[in-house]
Amino acid sequence: MTAINDVLRSRARLVIAGVVTLLFVAPIYLTIVNAFKTQSQILKSPEALPIPPTLDNLSTALARPDGLIQLGLQNSLIDVVFSVALLIPLASAFSFYISRRKTKARAAVLALLAAGLMIPPQVILLPTIQILTFFGLDHSYPGLILSNLGGGYLSFAVFVYVGFMRAVPNEIIEAARLDGASGLRIWWGIVMPLVRPATATVAIFSSLWIWNDFLNPLFILGPLQGQTITTGLYLTIGQYSVDYGQLFGIMFLAAIVPVVGYLFVQKQFIAGLTSGSSK
Amino acid sequence: MRTRKSRASRDNGLFAMAAVAFGLYLCFLVLPLLLSLKSSFTDENPLRSTSGFVGLDNYGEMIHDDQLHASLGFTLILAVGVTIAANAIGIAFAMMLNRTTLSYRVMRTIAFLPQVLSGVIVGFVWQTILTQQGLLNVTLQRIGLIDSPIAWLGSPNLALLSIGVVVTWILTGFTTVVYLAALQGVPVELYDSAAIDGATTWQRFARITFPLIAPGMTISVTISLITVLKLYDVITVLTGGGPANSTRSTALYIVKLAFTDNRFGYASAVAMLVLAMSAAIALSVTSLLRRREVNF
Numbered sequence: 001m002t003a004i005n006d007v008l009r010s011r012a013r014l015v016i017a018g019v020v021t022l023l024f025v026a027p028i029y030l031t032i033v034n035a036f037k038t039q040s041q042i043l044k045s046p047e048a049l050p051i052p053p054t055l056d057n058l059s060t061a062l063a064r065p066d067g068l069i070q071l072g073l074q075n076s077l078i079d080v081v082f083s084v085a086l087l088i089p090l091a092s093a094f095s096f097y098i099s100r101r102k103t104k105a106r107a108a109v110l111a112l113l114a115a116g117l118m119i120p121p122q123v124i125l126l127p128t129i130q131i132l133t134f135f136g137l138d139h140s141y142p143g144l145i146l147s148n149l150g151g152g153y154l155s156f157a158v159f160v161y162v163g164f165m166r167a168v169p170n171e172i173i174e175a176a177r178l179d180g181a182s183g184l185r186i187w188w189g190i191v192m193p194l195v196r197p198a199t200a201t202v203a204i205f206s207s208l209w210i211w212n213d214f215l216n217p218l219f220i221l222g223p224l225q226g227q228t229i230t231t232g233l234y235l236t237i238g239q240y241s242v243d244y245g246q247l248f249g250i251m252f253l254a255a256i257v258p259v260v261g262y263l264f265v266q267k268q269f270i271a272g273l274t275s276g277s278s279k
Numbered sequence: 280m281r282t283r284k285s286r287a288s289r290d291n292g293l294f295a296m297a298a299v300a301f302g303l304y305l306c307f308l309v310l311p312l313l314l315s316l317k318s319s320f321t322d323e324n325p326l327r328s329t330s331g332f333v334g335l336d337n338y339g340e341m342i343h344d345d346q347l348h349a350s351l352g353f354t355l356i357l358a359v360g361v362t363i364a365a366n367a368i369g370i371a372f373a374m375m376l377n378r379t380t381l382s383y384r385v386m387r388t389i390a391f392l393p394q395v396l397s398g399v400i401v402g403f404v405w406q407t408i409l410t411q412q413g414l415l416n417v418t419l420q421r422i423g424l425i426d427s428p429i430a431w432l433g434s435p436n437l438a439l440l441s442i443g444v445v446v447t448w449i450l451t452g453f454t455t456v457v458y459l460a461a462l463q464g465v466p467v468e469l470y471d472s473a474a475i476d477g478a479t480t481w482q483r484f485a486r487i488t489f490p491l492i493a494p495g496m497t498i499s500v501t502i503s504l505i506t507v508l509k510l511y512d513v514i515t516v517l518t519g520g521g522p523a524n525s526t527r528s529t530a531l532y533i534v535k536l537a538f539t540d541n542r543f544g545y546a547s548a549v550a551m552l553v554l555a556m557s558a559a560i561a562l563s564v565t566s567l568l569r570r571r572e573v574n575f
Contacts, residue, residue, distance in 0.1 A: 014382060017375050021386040024372075027404050027448070028392055030414060045421075046414040090300040097290075097297035109301070116308050118558055120509035122533045123550040126543060127314035128307055150307025154300060183293030212397035214512035219538065230397045234516060237403060244414075247407055255400050262395040266388050269395075273453065274460035 035252035039245045057249025068236055069253045072229035076257075078141060079217070079228055080210045083148040087206055088199060090149065091157035096187045098158075099165045100173075110162065116155030121215050124151070129220060139222045147220060148210055157202045164198035165191065201272035204265055211258060229254050319548035324541050337548035347549060349524065350532040357443055357528065358507040358560075364447040365503050366496065369454025374488070376455070377462050387459070394452035402516025405445045406432070409517070432518050435525035442517055442526055446507060454499045461495030462488070490571070497568040501561050508557045529553050 137143030520527035
């Protein structure tokens with residue numbers, strides 16, 4: 001009798017959990033189904049499945065003369081790839097270097113870096129643009145990438161790496177030193193392979209944040225220098241506020257890269273969130 | 280002496296990379312912060328080439344700036360409300376999804392999806408739902424719950440509530456993951472012995488689960504607060520700070536002062552206030568919550 005009760009209870013629990021989860025992600029569901037419906041279908045019943053589905057919204061969005069989707073995705077990709085490809089070696093080399101220093105110097109530098117995690121971006125936005133202007137790099141992708149590298153992402157990456165590098169046994173490094181290996185060689189050949197989970201965490205989260213960043217691309221690139229997908233959406237989508245089909249089509253195409261990326265790495269994504277939160 | 284020298288030279292390459300990283304940090308985080316602090320004592324304006332030292336004038340102006348007070352009030356209410364809601368729902372979601380079978384893992388994956396979307400996309404998706412002719416009003420009218428559309432984003436109190444709901448929606452994925460991780464650290468034996476002692480569901484939650492997820496709560500509450508305090512994109516898309524500036528957060532106000540009014544000096548002073556407040560809130564909340572953490 002209790003066994004049957006247990007089964008019923010876990011079934012009920014599953015159904016309730018399923019309904020709650022679906023309600024929670026209803027806005028995402030609406031975006032997906034309505035991207036494949038006509039305006040009149042959307043207004044008649046926004047929650048219905050797209051029967052028959054139409055690809056008009058997607059093809060109209062892709063055929064835009066301003067290339068919002070194609071250029072936006074391309075620019076975001078450039079921004080993310082260059083930022084993360086430079087951030088990872090710089091942050092991990094820095095973390096390795098600092099984790100081998102005396103405790104006091106290390107603590108002081110890490111405390112200075114901790115500030116980077118706390119500072120709201122709008123506090124440093126204005127002087128950052130002035131500094132980039134001084135170097136002639138304002139309104140440019142190199143300028144945006146440099147400020148990505150120096151800003152809060154470095155703090156985050158260093159904290160993740162330093163945590164993992166504490167676990168690397170000193171003996172391995174000393175042994176390599178006795179064999180005459182250089183610091184760079186030890187870092188690249190021994191430490192980097194051992195801290196792969198840290199690299200995965202840094203790569204996933206910095207890619208996501210840089211891809212989704214709004215304030216820096218908007219004000220560092222300015223409106224004329226080629227938009228990332230995020231700023232491009234903001235600057236062009238307003239005029240479609242009543243054409244829901246177009247709106248959902250564009251948002252579907254803009255969201256598909258991070259969503260598919262997330263589904264691919266969701267295990268590491270969740271592991272990264274948890275390792276960051278349990279210190 | 281010789282070995283030391285050769286060891287130092289063997290580390291030159293690594294030192295160079297570390298120096299570049301630290302140099303970038305100094306150049307694009309520490310230096311901007313110092314420049315911002317410096318301009319908070321000036322009347323800097325990009326339309327004029329000269330800027331003068333004005334002492335504490337900018338800080339004095341903040342005392343009488345009603346728009347600043349309104350934005351601070353909005354930001355703090357939003358931060359407190361969203362933090363409470365996102366953490367309460369996060370705990371409930373974590374307890375609901377704390378099973379390892381496939382269907383629960385699929386649900387987790389789906390429930391975290393809002394986490395990966397940009398604030399701009401989230402803002403536009405919710406705007407299609409919440410505007411006057413939006414999908415929420417269309418649906419409510421269709422099923423006869425309301426006669427005329429409700430201005431979810433068009434009246435100050437409803438707009439505050441709507442933004443709160445949307446930001447809570449974004450943050451809940453994060454709080455859920457943190458509490459799920461914390462729940463997995465709670466020893467099952469504690470529940471078993473509580474069951475033997477005849478503890479009710481509520482007692483088990485209040486005496487075991489809640490105290491033991493406290494470390495997760497410290498980090499989750501702190502991150503929620505900081506996230507709302509620097510929030511920019513979602514509000515910009517949803518209301519742009521309106522109606523009548525009622526949803527203008529301090530982040531939006533700083534950007535408006537700097538880039539619309541060209542008042543760099545005053546914008547920097549407000550930025551310094553926000554920085555000090557964020558630091559004070561984060562530090563006091565962390566130390567307050569740390570005290571009720573239980574360690575094994």
